[in-house]
Amino acid sequence: MRRTTIVTVTAAMLGGLGPASAQACENLRLVPGGIVAQVTDGDTVVLDSGLVVRLIGTQAPKLPLGRDGFPTWPLAPEAKSVLEALVLKRSVQLGYGGEEMDRYERALAHLFLSDVADEPVWAQLHMVRAGLARVYSFPDNRQCLDQLFAAEAQARTERLGIWADPYYSVRAADRPAELAALAGNYELVEGRVLLADQSGSRVYLNFGRIWKEDFTVVIEAPALRLFEKDGLDPLTLDGALVRIRGWVDNRDGPRIEVTHPEQIEVLARR
Template sequence: MSITMFFGGAAFACETLKPGPKGRVVEVTDGDTVILDGGEKIRLIGMQAPKLPLGRVGFEKWPFADEAQVFLSAYSLGKNVRIYYGGARKDRHGRVLGHMFVDDDREKWAQIAMIGAGLARVYSFSDNRHCLDELLMAERQARTDRKGIWAHPYYKLRDAHKPQLLEKRDGYYELVEGRIFDVGDTTYRVYLNFGREWKTDFTVVIDRRAVKQFTEAGIDLQKIEGALVRVRGWIDVDDGPRIDVTHPEQIEILALK
């Protein structure tokens, strides 16, 4: 077992993708959304680019949102693409969820290009977990090289052991690193506690229904006490800052002890 790893495995490799629609990109809405000439609105799954307001009143544009849109436009606008499904095929807004390849070429993968350029973060869902091996590797390299967003404090890794600072990120998508102090197990949830005071310290909350996915991935949550981990998700404040984890790929184990 390598020191740097993440929950998941070969079962979610890209060979499992299923062919979806083809078309020419006629509009790039933002850094992770395009529209094809057939009218399909494509949300590039597996990543999250910095967000533009897109008409939302009071929404503050994220740093590097313009750069992300410009990069994706240069990469795909006016080009023929093929979409491949990696799980759920549409979201509640009717957008197609897929991985996009220019000219149906596996060497021209939009998600890898965006993440590798430091213009998007890995962002996954419990019903769409394919290709995360490659995406996480690309993100790690971009972060190491301080490309794009990784040189900006808005996107810096957060310290799990500074809960007062995490509370200020309430409602933000964050990557948080720290060592698990202990693991709590109740009827409905598993708690990964990062300090002695669960009412104020940072906590990862895993719904009991999601525990099966960890077990299937070969992960015993009761045995990761003391592990140094990186967690990604939306910060919520409820008895201290917390992230709700719905699937294993939201957690990377950096060191077991």
């Protein structure tokens, strides 16, 4: 079921985490995938048919993969190894819940081991629970995120995998100079919204008083339509303690553009 609230991780969600199964991942179009022939990194595999599958909903630490000057992110080899141990040479199913192919002709799917006796094992949940991937969603792929968010919260609390490495630390919204230096990175940023305001077709969540220097979240009109469709109003976030996830840019201070509601986790209301 599509989310109807901005993400709020609760103790009940954390306590309800069971095996890394597909139980909570519903409303997908399930198709046979074949055999995993290769694991490229912690969130990408190649099937015996040649189809490249991007494990939608997650982002594992990145490897260079032939890109000049691209650094190996901390724990990237470990993430690849764990995914290999889970799925390599195994029969899998693909679950589609949104856009099915990207511009690189990779399948955008949830990946399930289909050669197990009980409930199919969900690869994305396995990686997030191990602390070797974080939740990474898209406006056209929003299925099956609740349990992934809960698993990420638990892994972060237990400081598993990436959550024990400063490279992946949750950043403070009230340190704009540090955030500006992270432009071009995908980050989690936590802080209290000082002012939620609308200007024309955009909503701004401001985290400081100097709008051109402090951290800001920008929500454009297409994203606002998704908020409205889900019965959400980001203008109600005045004073809320939130965690934002997304790509940092540096235009009139550090900012993250929010393209869909799941990029905002509400930690506490005013």
